[in-house]
Structures are given as C-alpha cells and as structure tokens.
Amino acid sequence: MSCRPAAVTGGHGPIPLCVPRDRAKQAAGTGARWDAGQRCFFWDSGIASIPENGPIRAFLPFRFRPDRRPPYVRPWMVPQSLWGWNLRAMLRREDWDRIRRDAYRRAGYRCRICGGAGPDHPVEADEGWAYDDTRFVQVLKGVIALCPDCHAVRHWGRSMATGKEQHVLRWLAWINGWTYAEARVCADEAMALWHWRSGHTDWTCDIRWVEKVFGVRPVADAMDRAAATQQGLIALARQSRDGEMR
Ligand SMILES: [Zn+2]
Structure with a gap:
C-alpha cells in the first residue's frame, strides 16, 4: 500500500492550513472551512482546486505548496x-x-x-x-x-x-x-x-x-x-x- 502524501499524489483530503488568528476572515473568504473542534481552517477541495496565485496559498503548509518539491523536511543537525x-x-x-x-x-x-x-x-x-x-x-x-x-x-x-x-x-x-x-x-x-x-x-x-x-x-x-x-x-x-x- 502506498502511503504517499497528497502533495505528491495530487490526491484529495482536507488540507490543514496555517492561519494566524488575525487573518481568519481572509482565510474564510478564500473558501476555507473552519473546524471548531480542531481549531483549524481546512481546504477541502484538494490541491488541484487551489487557485493560481490565490490568497489561500499563503496559508498552505510547505508539503502542499505546488511550487515546492520534496524533501519538505529532512534531518538538519547542529555541529x-x-x-x-x-x-x-x-x-x-x-x-x-x-x-x-x-x-x-x-x-x-x-x-x-x-x-x-x-x-x-x-x-x-x-x-x-x-x-x-x-x-x-x-x-x-x-x-x-x-x-x-x-x-x-x-x-x-x-x-x-x-x-x-x-x-x-x-x-x-x-x-x-x-x-x-x-x-x-x-x-x-x-x-x-x-x-x-x-x-x-x-x-x-x-x-x-x-x-x-x-x-x-x-x-x-x-x-x-x-x-x-x-x-x-x-x-x-x-x-x-x-x-x-x-
Ligand atoms: Zn509537521
């Protein structure tokens, strides 16, 4: 079974967003959904539906950004x-x-x-x-x-x-x-x-x-x-x- 994340497969599933509280209105205006239980905004429509240069992009974690490629994270140790x-x-x-x-x-x-x-x-x-x-x-x-x-x-x-x-x-x-x-x-x-x-x-x-x-x-x-x-x-x-x- 593949466990490749949505960013790589282009698959679907709610994408959690990094939204500062003082930008909540802006996030809601993009169509993002507020989940009160998880206290987080989500983008429900998949990567492909994210508008080109739309404001939603500012809230996307690195893993879901179309302009980013893996590795999104890697070991990075202090000498x-x-x-x-x-x-x-x-x-x-x-x-x-x-x-x-x-x-x-x-x-x-x-x-x-x-x-x-x-x-x-x-x-x-x-x-x-x-x-x-x-x-x-x-x-x-x-x-x-x-x-x-x-x-x-x-x-x-x-x-x-x-x-x-x-x-x-x-x-x-x-x-x-x-x-x-x-x-x-x-x-x-x-x-x-x-x-x-x-x-x-x-x-x-x-x-x-x-x-x-x-x-x-x-x-x-x-x-x-x-x-x-x-x-x-x-x-x-x-x-x-x-x-x-x-
Ligand atoms: Zn993480």
Missing part, C-alpha cells in the same frame, strides 16, 4: 561544537518566549511543513540555521513552528539517541513521499554531513536575526550559558551511547 548555542540558552527567557510564541501565532498553531499538530502540545519552535561550510559559520535565518514529529526529523541525532529512530524514519518517508529505504539514505547522508561538520571545532554562531527582527540581544553571559548547556547535552549523548553499548 557538536555548537551544541547548546541555541536561543533558549543565549536570550533572556522572556525574549525567547516572545520569539517562539510569535512563530506559533503566525502559523496558527499548526506545523509549517505538514499542517499537523501534536497531541500534547500543537507545535514547537525550530531554529532555522544555514551553514557556511567554508567560513564555518552557523547563521540563524528564522524561527518556525513545527509539529513534534517534523521537529524530531530535524533533530535526527537526538531522535536516534532517545529511541525514536523507526518512528521518525517512517515520518520522514511519509511526509516526503519516499520509501523507507529512501528515508534511510537521506538520514544517513545527513549524519555523514553532521560528522564532517562536527570534525571542525572552529564554528561560530551568528544570531543577528533576532536583533534585526525583534530588537533583542543575547544576555551578557550568553557564551557561558551556551557552554554549560553544551556540556549537559554532550553528557546526555554519552549516556545514551554507553547505554546502547551495554
């Missing part, structure tokens, strides 16, 4: 020397909360990739890093809302260490319309890239995006906090690896 250099560690708590909640709101509390929502909490904040592999700089490009499953794909190394490997590989395959073997190849390539990047220890981290967009600066002891977080993450990874070897 080990930058573990801990995340916004949660480097910003004041209230600044990080403002940034991540803004990402949730803009997505209508739905995953930007698949339109889904988690059972315990709907979405999580994912930092979108770009990597300059010649100057060894990790640059923040934005923060987006992802469901826990898509987020677990992005953090593939952590997912493997916490026993979620099979589930996450199946999710990676389903979202991208791949076979399980194709998902495995993608994950292995991502891991090889992570090993290569982690072989360099002179990475720096550029988070000027938060200042440009939110007027926020890192806390004075950001480097110390990042380093402390990094030590904790390395200890956890070591524990997990040792556990597997026992």
Whole structure:
C-alpha cells in the first residue's frame, strides 16, 4: 500500500492550513472551512482546486505548496561544537518566549511543513540555521513552528539517541513521499554531513536575526550559558551511547 502524501499524489483530503488568528476572515473568504473542534481552517477541495496565485496559498503548509518539491523536511543537525548555542540558552527567557510564541501565532498553531499538530502540545519552535561550510559559520535565518514529529526529523541525532529512530524514519518517508529505504539514505547522508561538520571545532554562531527582527540581544553571559548547556547535552549523548553499548 502506498502511503504517499497528497502533495505528491495530487490526491484529495482536507488540507490543514496555517492561519494566524488575525487573518481568519481572509482565510474564510478564500473558501476555507473552519473546524471548531480542531481549531483549524481546512481546504477541502484538494490541491488541484487551489487557485493560481490565490490568497489561500499563503496559508498552505510547505508539503502542499505546488511550487515546492520534496524533501519538505529532512534531518538538519547542529555541529557538536555548537551544541547548546541555541536561543533558549543565549536570550533572556522572556525574549525567547516572545520569539517562539510569535512563530506559533503566525502559523496558527499548526506545523509549517505538514499542517499537523501534536497531541500534547500543537507545535514547537525550530531554529532555522544555514551553514557556511567554508567560513564555518552557523547563521540563524528564522524561527518556525513545527509539529513534534517534523521537529524530531530535524533533530535526527537526538531522535536516534532517545529511541525514536523507526518512528521518525517512517515520518520522514511519509511526509516526503519516499520509501523507507529512501528515508534511510537521506538520514544517513545527513549524519555523514553532521560528522564532517562536527570534525571542525572552529564554528561560530551568528544570531543577528533576532536583533534585526525583534530588537533583542543575547544576555551578557550568553557564551557561558551556551557552554554549560553544551556540556549537559554532550553528557546526555554519552549516556545514551554507553547505554546502547551495554
Ligand atoms: Zn509537521
């Protein structure tokens, strides 16, 4: 049985939409249906019926956008020397909360990739890093809302260490319309890239995006906090690896 998603097959089925609350009227005007139970707008008529350049397109998760091709999500791991250099560690708590909640709101509390929502909490904040592999700089490009499953794909190394490997590989395959073997190849390539990047220890981290967009600066002891977080993450990874070897 094929489990290829609608975006690949062109098949039908309600498409969940990322609609911020303050754009609900606009979404309703496009013909989208509000589902009060799921607190989400849906497009019921399938991909083929989405008007060319219509306003509905702004609300479509990546997986359903006609101009996007797979992979819609893939593992994207932070080099080990930058573990801990995340916004949660480097910003004041209230600044990080403002940034991540803004990402949730803009997505209508739905995953930007698949339109889904988690059972315990709907979405999580994912930092979108770009990597300059010649100057060894990790640059923040934005923060987006992802469901826990898509987020677990992005953090593939952590997912493997916490026993979620099979589930996450199946999710990676389903979202991208791949076979399980194709998902495995993608994950292995991502891991090889992570090993290569982690072989360099002179990475720096550029988070000027938060200042440009939110007027926020890192806390004075950001480097110390990042380093402390990094030590904790390395200890956890070591524990997990040792556990597997026992
Ligand atoms: Zn998702």
